[in-house]
Amino acid sequence: MTSAAVKKFCATCRQHGDVFTCRGCRKAFCAKHIDEHRDTLSKKLENLAEELDLLRNGLNQENEAQSFLSMVDKWEQESIAKICLAAENARTEIQRWIDRNNIEVKIPFERITNELRSCQQTDDYTEIDLRRWTQQLEEYRSKTEKLPIVNIMNDGDSDTIHLIRLGEIIDQMQSDSMTYSTPILDNTSMNIEETTLLVREKFDDVIGSAVLLEDGLIATYSGAWLGDSSIFGINVYSTGTHHIRFRILEKFYDSPFFGIITASQKNKKRVLESVSANGWWNFDFPIVNGEKENRVGKDKIIRAQDDITLTLDCERKQIFVKHHRTKRLLHLPIDLRACPFPWKVLVVLHRRGDSVRIIGGTLSLTRENISSRLSEHRKM
Template sequence: MTEEQHCGKCRKAVCVAKCHGCKKSFCMPHFVKHRLHLAQRMDNLREKFEILQNDINKDNFKQSLLSNIYDWEQRSMRKIHEIAENARKDVEEKLLALKRDVEISIGQIVRDFQANAEADNYTEFELEKWSKRIFNLRDSLEHPSTIEIVEDNKLSSTIYGIKIIEQKRRQESLCTNSISETVSYTSEQSTELIPEHFVPMYGPCRLSEDKYVATHSSYRAGLSQLTGSNNYSSGKHSISFLIEKKGIKNMFIGIHSASNEASSSFDRSIYGWWNLDYVIINGEHEAGDDNLVIQTGDKITLTVDCDNLQIHFEHHRTRKICHIPIELNTCPFPWRILIRLLMADDSIRICN
């Protein structure tokens, strides 16, 4: 006997069609709606292709890189102006002190000069002495030996240069639940462990234990967003998290560009995971379902691989590792970790 199939939407047993993509069966009305939904997604993709082609034709892709150079130029100029202004103030203060010393010396010379002139008590020796003292005082003003301008080689005063690095593009697919412990990448492979701390961005949040623990502080659900204290632009770095408490909704773990100071819940530089197969790319949902694989007590390691333009998500309990390639035009360096909590009392810990 053929197994009775139910519509994936209304659960009716009268099914007339099956989608070979999602593998679900539908009754006729819902199959038509399903195809209309797919057609709408096709239209959205077509629009994205057209926008991409338009950006290519107009060289819009240059703007992100060129704007980074412009930003560096402006920061460097502001730093130079700040250093120069401070140096001018220091010179003014030191010259003022020198001027007061010279005025005191001139007063002494004038009194000596006037006394000898009135008494008609001077010879070539006194004239030569006064002439030499006047010359020395002028020279001390025009060429002060106590003041010297030198370049400061302290790190805090350094203006760093920039260079252009072209990374070889890698064609890699998004992860799915089929990725298991047989994946060749491991979180211990040439990674650097750097202490991290949480930094609140917006939403209800409470930090504790030297900012290693973040807890959703509202009595009801609502978005709470945090970032990290470190910027990542090169190398490979691993950050381990412990899910101390999780409600019925998942937490987001990923990255965003530090150059985008997000003030809302949407940011196109966001890449990461709400779950092992629920992937966010360019701030939008790209693949998977938001099921409840991640649980309280789970340990997760996020590896930020700047050199290969990708991030990895390791779920230790299921021994699964996923990865996402990062596009620099939407997520420029430097990168920062990004955490989103949704449920009251959700809590996550950085395990440094």
């Protein structure tokens, strides 16, 4: 403020007399109102100081940061515990298989070997013994080929370990154009973009009345009240182990058929009667080489919104189906004479409104398959 008195009008009371001019706003005030003007500036300064204090407190997030770090530590310990438990369960299962293999194969095999060598040394054997040893040898060879399957599957169960990352919540304020970002910890699965070497399974060809939606991820029966609509996957499978996960969106009576068929036979009208059709129509009733059991009845296991994973183990010539809600796993060996490679995924819907979605899965390749696809990729 300036102390020089001049003959001007007071900006507040408009009285003429001795006034003082403010250096900030350049307005003149009388002796009475210059103090009020000063009080007004003082209150504005105090309000600004309070806002700065609030902002400073908001910027001091050390306690909140420590809370985030504690959440990460807890997630780490829980994940390690899950991994240790899963590893211990796997060791137990493998050891159980080793013990069973010793009892069922190794010990009897050594006994037969000793008997054969003893008879060979004493020259005491006949055609009957040779046939018996040959039959036993074939049985043991078949057992030794059935090795345990060890796969890492992302099947979406509740005990899946999720990655933890830092995300942001963007709150668009309606009163103005400002946006505010608040960091949060987001416990979610990492989204990895699919490489060009792997093609995610989806529905492709249809025989019968069915519509495909969402770029082939959903198949829905659209024909008469009762009938068969056969829907085929886009991929063909000859090597490796493949896991395709389905969700049953709707079903009226029978469960959809989940299985495989030889790719060259997929154009037949009555697909499930094809000799290469293998899988499950209702959970407990398999179809083997196009033939089903006469006792197939109403499915009492599979419900709408259930998840099913179909596993194609090409290396060991077998398929599996897992029902996630009940955690049941069924197995079906495949006769390549009836169902030769390459295979295609086959889903058959039976009643109007039945609907199935492909929700994901994994695709594991053999070393030869990877090398071949890498070579093709480099040429592109």
